[in-house]
Amino acid sequence: FEGDLKWDHNDITYRVLNHSPDLDADVIDDAFVRAFKVWSDVSPLTFTQIYSGEADIMILFGSDDHGDPYPFDGKDGLLAHAYPPGEGVQGDAHFDDDEFWTLGTGVVVKTRFGYSLFLVAAHEFGHAIGLEHSAVRDALMYPMYSYIEDFQLHQDDVAGVQYLY
Ligand SMILES: N[C@](CS(=O)(=O)c1ccc(Oc2ccccc2)cc1)(C(=O)NO)C(F)(F)F
Ligand SMILES: [Ca+2]
Numbered sequence: 001f002e003g004d005l006k007w008d009h010n011d012i013t014y015r016v017l018n019h020s021p022d023l024d025a026d027v028i029d030d031a032f033v034r035a036f037k038v039w040s041d042v043s044p045l046t047f048t049q050i051y052s053g054e055a056d057i058m059i060l061f062g063s064d065d066h067g068d069p070y071p072f073d074g075k076d077g078l079l080a081h082a083y084p085p086g087e088g089v090q091g092d093a094h095f096d097d098d099e100f101w102t103l104g105t106g107v108v109v110k111t112r113f114g115y116s117l118f119l120v121a122a123h124e125f126g127h128a129i130g131l132e133h134s135a136v137r138d139a140l141m142y143p144m145y146s147y148i149e150d151f152q153l154h155q156d157d158v159a160g161v162q163y164l165y
């Protein structure tokens with residue numbers, strides 16, 4: 001998606017507009033907190049959840065046509081997308097609710113029966129702060145989903161965000 005290069009402020013706000021029925025709301029919110037921490041740990045950025053009004057990063061779960069020119073596609077295929085920094089829809093992150101979202105290390109995640117909301121969110125939030133896809137297979141910003149036990153940011157991801165901020 002087109003957009004600016006980076007945020008012009010470091011104290012980023014986000015708002016969760018709705019929740020997937022696959023997980024408890026507080027489990028989803030915690031997954032987002034952990035996914036933002038991946039990036040705040042290696043940059044000057046801070047991420048604060050707000051509960052009303054317009055946040056920099058508006059997060060929603062939607063399926064098929066969900067109000068922007070990039071409809072989702074049912075189960076599998078596209079899992080999520082996010083816009084680079086900027087006003088309005090820029091910076092926002094959308095998750096395909098036709099996927100089965102899960103967490104933890106249960107068989108559900110490993111057998112590709114479910115997708116890790118934490119991993120996909122961390123990747124999308126990378127886009128929301130201005131990162132493009134990486135060509136490094138083990139990088140979080142690689143555009144192919146893979147379940148990573150004991151997740152750790154790849155040097156390529158760190159280099160990307162530290163180049164920007
Ligand atoms: N929709 C994507 C592909 S996707 O299947 O939705 C996707 C794949 C992998 C994602 O995160 C992730 C990357 C590496 C390891 C685990 C999870 C996020 C989204 C994407 O990368 N969206 O950000 C593309 F490439 F634009 F088509
Ligand atoms: Ca926005």
Ligand SMILES: [Ca+2]
Pocket residue numbers: 072073074075076077078079096098099
């Ligand atoms: Ca899909």
Ligand SMILES: [Zn+2]
Pocket residue numbers: 066068070081094
């Ligand atoms: Zn969308």
Ligand SMILES: [Zn+2]
Pocket residue numbers: 123124127133141142143
């Ligand atoms: Zn991506």
